[in-house]
Amino acid sequence: MASAQMIPMLKKLLYVHKELNHLASEKTEILKKGDVAALDALFEKENEHVKTLRALEEERNQISTLTMSELIEQAAPAEIQQLQDLQEQLKKEYLFLKQQNQLNQQLLHQSLQFVNMSMNMLIPEPEKLTYSSSKANGYAGNSFTLFDSKA
Template identity: 85%
Template structure:
């Protein structure tokens, strides 16, 4: 039956999701530290796991196009409990990975905002290079208003 073939594949999918969660947690620590070299290494590992995940998912769809719910309905009684457990574990790992990736995305966004703010502070706005009359820019010469009150 299809469920007997799917159980080992679902176990592999679960393993890959757990590894991706582990890498996502490491990525969070690396982003907090600002270690770009370590982040590159983690991204390479993550890409390998994503490729593996795509291959497994492709194999799964070639083996059976059934959803997990349908697969559980059609499974033999001795396989139902194992399939339900795998379904719950996969759901849990997927949601955890989604949350971790959202956190990492927020950290990256904050880092980029900080870099942009720092760049804006270091690189001043260029002055206007066009000609303007002295009255247009507020300078009126001798009749200008004093900066401080000399009577005080």
């Protein structure tokens, strides 16, 4: 039955998700420190885990295209509890990863805002090259105009 083949597959998926969660927690600490070199190395590790996750997901789809709920409904009575436990653990790991990634995204956004603010403070704003009112130029006191409006 498909559920017997799916249990080892789901355990592998759970393991990879736990590893990704560990890397996401490490990423949070690295972002707080601002260590760009460590962040690059972590991205490479993360990409390897994502590739593994994709391969496992393709393999899972080859075994069965059923959802977890459908798989649990069709499973043998001895496998139902194990599948439900795996489903709950995968859900928990997925939600933790989602929250951790949102936190990391916020930290990156704040870092970019800080960099932009620092750049704006260091680089002066260029003078405007557009036309302005006559009061802004040196002719404000004079009533000299280039055109004779009476003509």
